Each structure stands twice: as C-alpha cells, then as structure tokens.
Amino acid sequence: MATKRxxxxxKCGIFNTDKEYCTNCNTLISHQKKVEIRAENVKQQQVDKAIYEKEHPNLAERLKKHPFWLYRIAGWFLYSTIMIISTIGAGLAWFIAMVAAG
Structure with a gap:
C-alpha cells in the first residue's frame, strides 16, 4: 500500500498530496525534483566549462599550432618547460609525503 505524502x-502554505508543484501557486515543492534540477545544472556547468576550455586554449597550446615555425618551436619549448616543472613539483610533493609518513 503506497503512502501519501x-x-x-x-510559499503559500497550502498542503499538497504527492505533487511536484504546488496546486495553488505552482512553486516547486518536491525534494527529489529539486535534486534532479541541481544535478542537471551541475552537468550543464561542466559542459560549459569544457566548451570554454576547448574554445580558449592556453598560450602554449595556441603557439604549438601557430603557422609560423618559430612560434611553433617556442610553443613546444614552453609546453615542455611547463611539463618538466610540473613533474619535478609532483616528485617533490611525493617525496615530502613519504618523508612525513615516516
């Protein structure tokens, strides 16, 4: 037997039985529907962020694809430098974590 909620x-104080929206003022009252809407908004924000990052690449990525060969070399050099510094930083963070762990 299903229970009625x-x-x-x-907003208006009217009691509604098993409805997603208020029958009087059409305000969203279903908790489950609110969670679904929030999840959809989060997904849309992630899609928007991915589209923005694809349309607006960083300097190194733009230089790597430049038509002039000298700029392409500078882009690859900048990209390689960033990767090397990131690798060294990750190694140092790992080393410090291992020393701290004992």
Whole structure:
C-alpha cells in the first residue's frame, strides 16, 4: 500500500498530496525534483566549462599550432618547460609525503 505524502508549500502554505508543484501557486515543492534540477545544472556547468576550455586554449597550446615555425618551436619549448616543472613539483610533493609518513 503506497503512502501519501502531504507536503506544505513554503510559499503559500497550502498542503499538497504527492505533487511536484504546488496546486495553488505552482512553486516547486518536491525534494527529489529539486535534486534532479541541481544535478542537471551541475552537468550543464561542466559542459560549459569544457566548451570554454576547448574554445580558449592556453598560450602554449595556441603557439604549438601557430603557422609560423618559430612560434611553433617556442610553443613546444614552453609546453615542455611547463611539463618538466610540473613533474619535478609532483616528485617533490611525493617525496615530502613519504618523508612525513615516516
């Protein structure tokens, strides 16, 4: 036997039975629907962020694809430098964590 849920609208105070929206003022009152909407918004924000990053690459990526060969070399040099510094930083962080762990 299914139980009926009585949900009080926070806006107008009318009690609604098993509804997602208030029958009086059409305010969203379903907790499950609110969670679904928030999840959709988070997914859309992630998609928007990925599209932005694809359309606006960083300096090294733009230089690596430049038509002039000298700029391409500078882009690859900059990219390689960033990767080497990141690798050294990750190695140092790992080493410090191992020393701290005992």
């Amino acid at each position: 009585m949900i009080r609208c926070p």
